[in-house]
């Protein structure tokens with residue numbers, strides 16, 4: 001038994017975890033085509049990383065409209081549910097646990113990714129100064145400016161909430177141990193939360209209560225679909241600016257949201273530091289401390305940490321678990337490396353998105 005703080009067991013809602021290391025959700029764009037179906041290669045990748053206390057899957061679209069990047073996996077079709085079983089069975093056989101991340105990209109998309117080539121949907125018809133990733137009819141693929149979205153009608157919002165609930169039921173049918181609501185990084189739910197992307201005049205825009213309404217309705221529907229709030233987490237990225245979101249008052253917005261989440265008794269709150277897109281975020285550390293004080297449950301912190309800074313975050317009480325993204329891409333045996341005090345492999349940025357086994361399942365474990 002290692003004394004390392006990262007390697008101490010922990011309870012995460014209904015799940016008993018062997019350690020406090022989380023494999024962060026990581027878009028890798030390697031689902032089988034056509035149909036964005038998880039397959040054996042994805043199962044091999046996740047199973048190699050089952051040493052994490054828990055794996056959070058790459059973001060997975062809950063409906064065809066929720067896709068913003070070519071070849072990202074879905075959790076809406078029967079084939080996708082069957083395909084994901086290879087991953088959940090592999091991870092469980094290796095002694096691990098895995099949660100599925102529920103995703104709708106909102107306006108971070110393009111007609112080339114949308115059913116019938118229509119405009120993507122968003123809280124408001126405001127184009128994001130950001131990029132998605134498209135595949136053309138001739139098979140060529142490239143980054144593309146996000147398209148002008150169509151504002152969702154109020155009457156369409158129950159359908160969005162239901163898609164999250166159905167995605168949850170599908171994830172449980174596929175064998176996942178729980179689900180994470182992706183409310184971070186400028187995708188649909190974050191677009192509703194943040195003031196610059198939400199200029200609605202109905203009950204879902206304007207005041208913080210209104211901007212947070214959809215994400216809370218989604219959380220409640222997802223909890224109802226699992227029947228166990230201890231299997232549900234949520235990811236946020238306060239002060240993040242990735243995908244062109246900007247909230248005028250993150251302290252107010254996230255204080256309200258976290259107070260609401262406190263009464264829902266979720267498995268965890270997952271906070272993504274805004275640092276991974278670069279830039280400086282003056283005041284983030286203070287905001288994080290404040291939010292940590294407000295949130296009463298278990299907190300996972302993600303972003304740019306190593307074994308030492310991760311342990312410090314645990315020991316200072318800032319977080320209860322630490323999520324590792326890039327380190328888990330490059331080190332399938334990351335928990336063993338922490339136990340051994342061994343060096344970490346570095347990622348190859350060229351093989352992050354799309355492709356096959358190279359830069360995916362071929363990173364070496366320790367001797």
Ligand code: 8OZ
Nearest residue numbers: 026027059069184185242
């Ligand atoms: C990087 C590239 C594509 C998608 C996120 C799902 O930011 C993502 C993502 C990140 O949450």
